[in-house]
Amino acid sequence: MTSSAEPVMPVSMLDDFLACTLAGTRPAVNEQQGTCGDGIRWSWLDDGILMMEPAAQAEGTRSVLVSAGVHGDETAPIELLSYLVRDIAQGKAALTCRLLVILGNVDAMRDACRYRDDDLNRLFSGRHLQVPASHEAPRAVALEQAATRFFAAASSEPGARWHIDMHTAIRASAFEQFALLPHTGQPLSRAMFEWLGEAHISAVLLHTTRGNTYSHFTAQACGAEACTLELGKVRPFGQNDLTRFMGADEALRHLLAGTSGRAPTSLPRVFTVIDQLTKQSEAFELLLAADVANFTPFAKDTVLARDGEYCYTVSHEEERIVFPNAKVKPGLRAGLLVIETTQDTLSKLV
Template sequence: MTSSAERGDGRLAMLNDFLAYTLAGTRPAANETQGTCAGGVRWSWLDDGVLLMEPARLTADTRSVLASAGVHGDETAPIELLSYLVRDIARDEAALTCRLLVILGNVDAMRDACRYRDDDLNRLFSGRHLQLPHSHEAPRAAALEQAATQFFATAPRQPGARWHIDMHTAIRASAFERFALLPHTGRLFSRAMFEWLGQAHISAVLLHTTKGNTYSHFTAQTCEAAACTLELGKVRPFGQNDLMRFVGADRALRHLLAGTNGSAQAELPRAFTVIDQITKRSEAFELLVAPDVANFTPFGKGIVLARDGDYRYVVQHDEERLVFPNATVKPGLRAGLMVIETTQDTLSKLV
């Protein structure tokens, strides 16, 4: 029997190159939105850049994993990785034992080779898009919230049953080339997540201490998923990425989807906890660091890092590290995060 992925009906092109299919704006005909591919994996095209894949056999304990990339349209390497992952699962060259929702986030920005059109999509979740109804990104934020909510609605609630891996690349260099951010939910952090991050060759984890408006914050808080944001390298145009630099995250994700352990003895990443935020209050804002300062650059006590009218940010601890410095954001938004290392305390409290 010929599988739907093997017929010349346009579905082969979708699964073989989900990225190209999505960038072209192709939408399947009403009778071509789902099918079965090699190995019995069932798939359903749900929306532009949104694809559901499920193994032939589902049980009450089947894990559900949301894998997203391209929430910022110019962060191309993880988008390419997800497209190759879809192809390999469709060809039965990568195992799938869980439900998988693949999401390419800001598709319009991907097509325009820009980060976003009007507003940073990764600041519009948890309902913040309702405050910016005229933003080009607002409808996409609402659609991605709905996609995640519907996907996790039927997933079991026991620990480890719901995952969200949101993959990004950083604008600038970093003292840790690959690092992760874990959202604040009020719950203790998961040892399983830290072990998986170690397998993904993640060197450092940034722990948020307040709720946010990122996609991983939304899925962690609203969908009760074990969620993380991965920063895996530098922003590059499509086709210019050295994907070997991302092999750790790619392999770890494939092991997660296959239900295998991968490198069980991987070293756990270092942990850094957010202690403050530098906020751009007006257009008079000045960030008093070099324009190319790397993420996680340390600064000593007493150093003034930013000023904006009467506002000053002065380092209060013996050492604080600056992450995501960006003086060009709109007033009212974050221009940098300040973190301190808390590795020993964090690892002792994992559950």
């Protein structure tokens, strides 16, 4: 018989964390923590937020935050994360580190939309204060607090704090699966690049300025090795071919188990942001095909965008565009311009 001090979370909650979250299931106060497979301790912290920890933790134990659904319609990584919770709970996946699982914009997930009022992944690092009436603002606060509290109890040893934020892209890409690394001003981590290689990530995009994404927040405010993964295209729940993302899923499971997976045969190609297109008004025009793929290359002197008197012309021999989107609100990013910096970047990893 289970003691009252260690209740067992209803099987349906851990076995299908996604379904229970979408349904708004909230455990009773005396059922918000307990144990599951292999003595793993769990704590339900908030809507879509679950912490899992091994019974025994050595000094310097790694702490890993894994998030998905910061955009509510990016369903494949949400499903992967729910299956991961199930497998850990049933003892089918090992966990030797502290784990915080976050399903980001739960209300948008329920509505099968990207967001309700504002892009949640542009509201971190305090930017939510600029849109206090936004439906997303309180969730940005909650996710910042969840990360801060989780990492406050984490080891400060190098490489002990990780954040993997999983997304899917709106459009096709020359590199179907790629990663974005936030700008911190610190040397780039070889361990992160090797993990990305193990995860079959083809390309890495390096930001050169601070941003307001969730991975920027955890890197800056929490000292985490953070990355944003783009694992494919947006599709409705139940319509994803999850076998396409097995590389990332297996690499994540190795990270959480504390085991090394297959050594990557090569590291990802690297691209560095050199400029961005900002939509200044409703007159903004992207002079591209509507279905242009991420990382499409353009030659020098190609005109890519106009907005009144503003005009963006390619100035390097080759620039690639990532996340082109003319439908964003004025003042927001409508695209990133990048150039390849693979050789220089990989030579400086530490």
